[in-house]
Amino acid sequence: MNAPQTLQPLALSGTTNELTLPIRGMTCASCVRRLEKALIGVEGVAAVSVNLASETARIALNQPVPTMTLVDKVCATGFDVPLAEIDLSIEGMTCASCVARVERALAAVPGVVGASVNLASESARVSWAAGEPDAASLIVAVGRAGFVARQPEAVRASSEANVQQKALRCEAWELVAGALLAAPLVLPMLAIGSNWMLPAWLQFVLAAPVQFWLGARFYRAGWSALMAGSGNMDLLVALGTSAAFGLSLYLWSTHGGHAHLYFEAAAVVIMLVRLGKWLERHAKRQTTEAIRALQALRPESARVLREAAWVELNLAEVVVGDRVQVRPGERIPVDGRVREGQSSVDEALITGESLPVAKACGDKVTGGAINSEGLLEIEVTAIGTETVLARIVRLVEDAQAAKAPIQRLVDRVAAVFVPVVLAIALVTLLAWGFTSGNWETALINAVAVLVIACPCALGLATPAAIMAGTGVGAKHGILIKDAEALEIAQAVRRVAFDKTGTLTEGRARLVEQHVMDTGFPLLATAAAIQQGSTHPLAAAVREAANGLVVKQATDVEALPGRGMQARVDGRLLRLGNARLMSESGVDCRVLAGTATALEARGCSLSWLAEVVPEPRLAGLLAFGDSVKPAAAEAIRRLQALGIDSILLTGDNRGAASSVANALGIERFEAEVLPADKAEAVGRLREDGTRVAMVGDGINDAPALAAADVGIAMGSGTDVAMHAAGITLMRGDPRLVPAALELSRRTVAKIRQNLFWAFIYNVIGIPLAALGLLSPVVAGAAMAASSVSVVTNALLLRRWNPERER
Numbered sequence: 001m002n003a004p005q006t007l008q009p010l011a012l013s014g015t016t017n018e019l020t021l022p023i024r025g026m027t028c029a030s031c032v033r034r035l036e037k038a039l040i041g042v043e044g045v046a047a048v049s050v051n052l053a054s055e056t057a058r059i060a061l062n063q064p065v066p067t068m069t070l071v072d073k074v075c076a077t078g079f080d081v082p083l084a085e086i087d088l089s090i091e092g093m094t095c096a097s098c099v100a101r102v103e104r105a106l107a108a109v110p111g112v113v114g115a116s117v118n119l120a121s122e123s124a125r126v127s128w129a130a131g132e133p134d135a136a137s138l139i140v141a142v143g144r145a146g147f148v149a150r151q152p153e154a155v156r157a158s159s160e161a162n163v164q165q166k167a168l169r170c171e172a173w174e175l176v177a178g179a180l181l182a183a184p185l186v187l188p189m190l191a192i193g194s195n196w197m198l199p200a201w202l203q204f205v206l207a208a209p210v211q212f213w214l215g216a217r218f219y220r221a222g223w224s225a226l227m228a229g230s231g232n233m234d235l236l237v238a239l240g241t242s243a244a245f246g247l248s249l250y251l252w253s254t255h256g257g258h259a260h261l262y263f264e265a266a267a268v269v270i271m272l273v274r275l276g277k278w279l280e281r282h283a284k285r286q287t288t289e290a291i292r293a294l295q296a297l298r299p300e301s302a303r304v305l306r307e308a309a310w311v312e313l314n315l316a317e318v319v320v321g322d323r324v325q326v327r328p329g330e331r332i333p334v335d336g337r338v339r340e341g342q343s344s345v346d347e348a349l350i351t352g353e354s355l356p357v358a359k360a361c362g363d364k365v366t367g368g369a370i371n372s373e374g375l376l377e378i379e380v381t382a383i384g385t386e387t388v389l390a391r392i393v394r395l396v397e398d399a400q401a402a403k404a405p406i407q408r409l410v411d412r413v414a415a416v417f418v419p420v421v422l423a424i425a426l427v428t429l430l431a432w433g434f435t436s437g438n439w440e441t442a443l444i445n446a447v448a449v450l451v452i453a454c455p456c457a458l459g460l461a462t463p464a465a466i467m468a469g470t471g472v473g474a475k476h477g478i479l480i481k482d483a484e485a486l487e488i489a490q491a492v493r494r495v496a497f498d499k500t501g502t503l504t505e506g507r508a509r510l511v512e513q514h515v516m517d518t519g520f521p522l523l524a525t526a527a528a529i530q531q532g533s534t535h536p537l538a539a540a541v542r543e544a545a546n547g548l549v550v551k552q553a554t555d556v557e558a559l560p561g562r563g564m565q566a567r568v569d570g571r572l573l574r575l576g577n578a579r580l581m582s583e584s585g586v587d588c589r590v591l592a593g594t595a596t597a598l599e600a601r602g603c604s605l606s607w608l609a610e611v612v613p614e615p616r617l618a619g620l621l622a623f624g625d626s627v628k629p630a631a632a633e634a635i636r637r638l639q640a641l642g643i644d645s646i647l648l649t650g651d652n653r654g655a656a657s658s659v660a661n662a663l664g665i666e667r668f669e670a671e672v673l674p675a676d677k678a679e680a681v682g683r684l685r686e687d688g689t690r691v692a693m694v695g696d697g698i699n700d701a702p703a704l705a706a707a708d709v710g711i712a713m714g715s716g717t718d719v720a721m722h723a724a725g726i727t728l729m730r731g732d733p734r735l736v737p738a739a740l741e742l743s744r745r746t747v748a749k750i751r752q753n754l755f756w757a758f759i760y761n762v763i764g765i766p767l768a769a770l771g772l773l774s775p776v777v778a779g780a781a782m783a784a785s786s787v788s789v790v791t792n793a794l795l796l797r798r799w800n801p802e803r804e805r
Contacts, residue, residue, distance in 0.1 A: 096459030146224025343374030469746030485725025601653025
C-alpha cells in the first residue's frame with residue numbers, strides 16, 4: 001500500500017480543521033489523558049478531545065497533517081485505530097502514471113490512510129481511519145482526477161462480464177472502421193520505389209476521422225491529466241499524433257499537394273495504439289478468469305425444507321440450520337453437513353482435488369461442489385460471506401488487488417516518467433532543429449519519442465503476473481493471501497513442518513495388538529470399555545473393532561490422565577497407560593521389550609488388565625498415526641528445489657524420529673510445546689534464511705505468524721488459515737513445494753515483464769531521438785510492449801503442479 005498523502009480535513013471555522021478518529025483500547029480516564037497529551041504534541045494539532053464513551057478522538061488542526069501521522073501516534077501510545085477498507089472499480093486508467101494519479105486523489109480524501117490501485121484489475125483498495133468509509137467522497141475525488149469510480153456491487157449489478165464483453169465488441173467495430181480508413185494511407189508506403197501518393201485532400205478526409213473520432217479518447221484522458229497537473233500515456237499519444245497531423249496541415253497549406261505529408265503516421269499510430277489496448281484488455285480479462293470461475297460456482301437458489309415441504313428459495317432466504325436437498329448433478333448451494341443420503345462430490349474447482357470425494361451422513365460438504373450421484377439432505381452450517389467459497393473468492397480478490405513490494409520501484413519510476421519523456425522529446429526537437437535546420441525532421445523525431453515512450457507495460461508488468469499466478473494457484477487449491485507472501489515465498493530455503501495432521505493423517509489407528517491369553521477377546525473388550533469415550537484412541541479402538549461382537553460395559557469410570565475402568569461380563573477391568581498398570585499392581589514385564597520397541601517407533605500404548613480377583617495383564621494395544629502417502633514425495637520435491645525440511649512436533653522423540661526417518665528429514669525437534677514453536681521458527685531464521693512454516697492446528701498459529709511465510713493446510717483450523725500467508729485447500733503435503741514453485745515462477749514472470757517494459761523504452765527512446773525510428777514503427781513497438789507483457793504473464797496459466805512431480 002502506498003504512503004498516504006497529506007490530509008485536507010473538513011473545515012470548521014477560520015483556519016482550523018477537524019478530524020474524528022475511532023480509538024480502541026481505552027479503559028479509563030488516565031487513558032484519555034495519555035492519548036490527548038500524545039496527540040497535542042503532534043505538529044499541526046491545535047486541540048484534542050477524546051471521548052471514552054464513544055471511543056473517538058476529535059482532533060482540531062491548524063495546518064494539514066497526514067492521517068497516518070495521527071494513526072501512528074495513537075498506536076505508539078498503546079491504543080489502536082481500527083481501519084476499514086473499501087474497494088472501488090476504476091475506469092479509464094491506461095498506464096502506471098494513471099495509477100499514481102488515482103492513488104494521490106484517493107489519499108487526499110479526509111480520513112484515508114492509504115490507497116492501492118491495480119492497473120490490471122482496474123480496481124482500488126482504500127484504507128479508511130475515520131469511521132465508515134465515505135464512498136461518495138472517494139468516487140468524487142477519482143472523478144476530479146479524470147477517471148470513473150464505482151463500487152464493486154454496482155458494477156456486478158450491471159453484469160460486469162456482459163458489459164465488458166459488449167465494450168470489447170464495440171471497440172472491435174471501431175477498430176475495423178479505423179483500419180478501413182487508415183489502410184489507403186498506408187498503401188503508398190508499401191509501394192517501394194514509387195513516388196505515388198494519394199491527393200492531399202483525400203489523405204485529410206481519411207485521417208481526420210481517425211484523429212478526432214477514434215483518437216478522441218486520447219484527447220479527453222490527456223486533458224484530464226493536464227488538469228490534474230500530471231501526465232500519462234494518452235497525453236503522449238495525443239501530443240505526438242497532433243504534432244504529426246498539424247505538421248501535415250502546415251506543409252499542405254504552404255507547399256500544396258506536392259509536399260510529403262504525415263497524415264498516415266498520425267492515423268496509423270492511433271490505430272496501432274487502439275489495437276494494442278484492445279488486445280491488452282482482451283488478455284487482461286483472461287487474468288481474472290479464476291475469479292469469474294469461482295463466482296460462477298454460486299447457485300442462485302436452493303431447495304429448502306419449509307413446513308414439511310421442499311420449496312425453491314432464493315439463496316439469500318436460506319438461514320443456518322435449514323435443511324437443503326441436493327439432487328444428483330446439482331451444485332451444492334451452501335456449506336453444511338450431510339444428514340441423510342450418501343454420494344460422491346466433485347470439489348475440483350474448490351480444492352483442486354481431481355477425484356470425487358465420497359460423502360455420507362455426518363460428513364461436511366462445501367458450497368459450489370457438484371453432487372455426482374446420490375440424493376443428499378444437508379443441514380446448513382454457513383451462508384453468504386461465511387462459506388468456504390466466499391472466503392476463497394475474497395482471498396483471491398485480496399491477493400490480486402494487493403501490490404507486491406517490487407511494485408514500489410515501478411511506482412517511483414512512473415511518478416517521473418512522463419515529465420522526463422516530455423523533456424527528452426523537447427530536447428530532440430530542439431537538437432535536430434538547430435543542428436540540421438530541418439524542423440520537419442526534428443518534429444517527426446520528437447513525435448516518435450512521444451509515441452514509443454508508453455508506460456503501459458510498466459504499469460501492467462507486476463499486477464498482470466500476480467493476477468495470473470494467484471488465479472492458477474486457486475485453480476489447483478493454493479490460495480495466496482497477498483502479493484507480499486507470494487514474493488517472499490520464492491526466497492524460502494527452509495520449510496518447518498508440524499507433524500500431526502500435516503505430514504501424518506492426524507488420526508490414530510490401531511497398528512498392533514498383543515494378547516496374553518488367546519481366549520481373551522482383547523479388542524472387543526477394549527471397545528466395550530470405551531464405547532462412550534470421545535478420546536482419539538477410543539475412536540481408533542471402535543473403528544478397529546467394527547464387525548466384532550461388542551458387549552455392554554457397566555460401572556464405566558474415567559480415570560483422568562490414566563485411562564478407564566469398567567465391568568465386562570462381571571469382570572472388573574482397567575484400560576490405560578503404564579502408570580495406571582503400576583498403580584493397579586499389574587506386572588507388565590512380559591511385554592516390556594515389545595512396548596519399548598513400539599514406543600521407539602512412535603506408537604502410543606494402551607494396556608488392558610483384569611484387576612479382580614488379582615491383577616492380571618490381558619494384553620497391549622499399540623496405536624500409530626500413519627504418514628500421509630504423499631508426504632515423502634513432498635519432501636523429495638523440496639529437496640529438488642534446494643529447500644531444507646525440518647520437523648517440529650510436540651510428540652515424543654520416538655514418534656518424531658520415526659516420521660523423520662520415514663520421510664528422509666534429517667533435522668527434527670521433538671516435544672516442542674505450542675508456545676515454543678514460534679521461538680523454534682525464530683531460531684531457524686537467525687542466519688537470515690527465509691523460513692516457511694507449515695501447520696494445521698490452533699497451536700501452529702503463532703509459528704505460522706512468526707515465519708517469513710506461513711502455509712496452512714486447508715483441512716485444519718480457521719485460526720491457522722488466518723495466520724498464514726498461503727492456504728492449501730487440500731491436506732496434501734505436495735502442495736507445499738507446488739506453492740513455492742508457483743511463487744518462484746510468478747516472481748520470475750514479474751522480473752521478465754519489468755525487464756521487457758524497461759528495455760522497450762531504454763532502447764526505443766534513444767533510437768527515436770536519433771531519428772532511427774519512424775512514428776509508425778514507434779507506435780507498433782509501444783503497442784507490442786503492453787501486449788507482450790500481458791501475454792507473458794498469461795503463460796502462467798499453463799502451470800500445473802501435476803507436471804512438476
